[in-house]
């Protein structure tokens with residue numbers, strides 16, 4: 159079980175279950191010490207997406223700005239009710255271009271902000287990280303991460319290996335090729351440069367091509383984290399690696415996916431931090 163978790167979703171995003179208090183109550187019962195509430199943050203109103211893109215990318219499955227205050231209030235109430243726990247205010251946001259002020263205004267109200275690149279703009283259209291990445295365009299993912307982190311607004315990079323979800327190499331195969339290795343190294347360098355937490359995500363196991371074979375996991379991905387391990391061996395204590403439940407219901411704070419990822423981390427010999435410093 160994790161003592162602390164900083165990646166948590168609630169009903170505000172329209173695709174997770176529970177209010178803040180439901181999570182805090184359950185986490186307290188489990189004996190957890192810290193819980194960061196990080197629901198999917200509001201999409202900027204003047205984004206560059208067409209209506210079709212907005213729908214295809216499930217943008218309505220993000221918090222509406224109207225409920226942001228209620229969300230913050232719920233966190234403050236939980237902090238008062240459970241003073242024995244450290245409960246933090248956060249959001250997981252994308253990074254859409256030309257909207258720095260929007261993200262800045264959200265970040266001001268939070269203890270930390272997570273970057274989750276589920277989609278982004280590239281050459282006047284939207285890239286869906288789950289579906290659209292291939293040999294020709296995969297470096298655009300790094301470019302989005304770079305531009306997001308360079309704003310200094312983000313503190314934590316969620317599921318950095320998400321680019322491999324449906325990646326297609328030169329021959330159209332799902333292979334962790336040299337480009338994927340380059341992307342991995344570039345992402346590590348960016349996380350170190352901008353001093354952000356780098357996540358091993360526990361929620362990806364459910365999408366595995368075969369759950370029982372770790373070579374068939376999309377994320378967390380074994381090839382990706384072997385490179386992370388090599389980096390850690392050469393550069394101790396430089397990369398701030400952290401586990402995140404990415405819970406979409408309270409029970410996911412401690413389920414079989416969390417256990418499977420803890421074993422993955424142990425088998426690879428990765429060194430993870432258990433607590434985030436603000």
Ligand SMILES: [Zn+2]
Pocket residue numbers: 167173174198406
């Ligand atoms: Zn979600």
Ligand SMILES: [Zn+2]
Pocket residue numbers: 165167250274316404
């Ligand atoms: Zn998330």
